[in-house]
Amino acid sequence: MTRVRLDAGAVAAFAMWQAALTRLISAQPGFVSVEILPTYDTSPEWQVIQRFAGPAALEGWLAHPPRRALMAELIAMKAAGAPDPTEEAAPDHHAFGAVAEVITTAVEPGREAEFLAWSESVQAAQSRFPGYMGTFVQAPVTGDPPRWAALVRFAKPQQLDAWLASGERRALLDRADPTMSHWSSRRLAGGFGAWFAADESGRRPPAWKQTALVLLVLFPVVMLEMRFLSPILAGLPIAVATFIGNALSVALVSWPLVGLAQRAMAWWLDPPAAHRGRCELLGALVMVALYAVEMGVLSRLF
Template sequence: MNAPSPSRATAIVTRVSLRPGAEDDFAGWQAALTRVAGEAPGFVSIEVVPVAPQVPDWHVVQRFRTAAALEAWRGGPVRADCLAALEPLLHPDHPAATDEAAPDFYALACVTEVIATRVERGREQAFRAWAESVQGAQARFPGYAGTLVQAPLPPQIAHWTTLVRFATPAQLDAWLGSPERQALLRQAEPAVSTWTSRRLDAPFAG
């Protein structure tokens, strides 16, 4: 894997090129990665972004509070296991994921739902496991254009922030109103105290 630059970066982007037919398995993989990254010390956010619509290339941006926390995550066994599980999904012409210094933002045409969730104290692990199920489900819906999951940043931000992107408002509404999502929301009730959402007609940087 390529080393990110500069050496004291607190974020990296992992470039992934999928083989044909690997989309559903990649949905599950990114959901699992989001969960375990969220458990890592110093985690700030993880962002899964398609390079362009209808292409097999994705960027996975991982942000941490410090360079040391990023390096511990990047070189640790949990992430190594995730990358090993990714290998069968990669395109033969690009058989390894590569790391680079992360850009500040992406600007794809899309519509975004911003969801703020306050999690009951002591139920964070249950919330992350539930969020993995949500991520795996929404990533399989037509029009899915990536997510950003950000941990609380106390004292300023006490909630988890999730940005869900779809190519069109209709495709986003299809996911938000789907029976699959409604069932998942009912499952979350024991672990979540309150949540709110709002619509942005803009990419993640907004």
């Protein structure tokens, strides 16, 4: 992972830099994927995660002279007083709280270079749109014709929709040779998706808060099933008994438990901007306390 803190005036230059990097890395031996994303929405700090099939391919990429030239350009974009871009082992950012569109493109064999050149223009354009939260590009694994996958993230659904419906994107699609590639797309929901209602702007709670709340309501359901349901199902095949238990758990969690918990913790899931810090801290303490109460009460059943 390459980490950099950008200067406020380098937004346009960084958009072009992302496009150039994506085109260059996509043509390298052993390339698996590249992911470009900010630490959070509107953050000046960005991470560029570069994945390769093995250590040798990664080392070749790190030593590639054109990459070094791009890194020199990136240094010129860093904020005044910020350290030079750093290189470190990459964490997993797939739980990032944002809305994403997955675009799969089948490229005719022999026309990969043409496709990557066109993709560079798309990357540069989408990076300039409000709410842009990074891109994940994956090279083909199997298939004929080869299929490239791109995951485009925006902070809010309406911001992603604005890019997808924009005249700039439509012009880029019209410019592409229809004999070169064929594409399809689908929307990904963050976290537990439809279990959590969106606010007026279409935004859902961050994925980590969704997960924390689901754990809060799922844990007692599983414990109660172990205490009271498991003895009843003991005579059934284990696969059948497990399926019944899981089906009951999912049904109870999806309705009504998550809805009730969401209403009770709405002040923490989407706190007002004026009191965000206080609500975040208080909400975290409340969640820890509720976990402790659940464990204390339910431990008496066994």
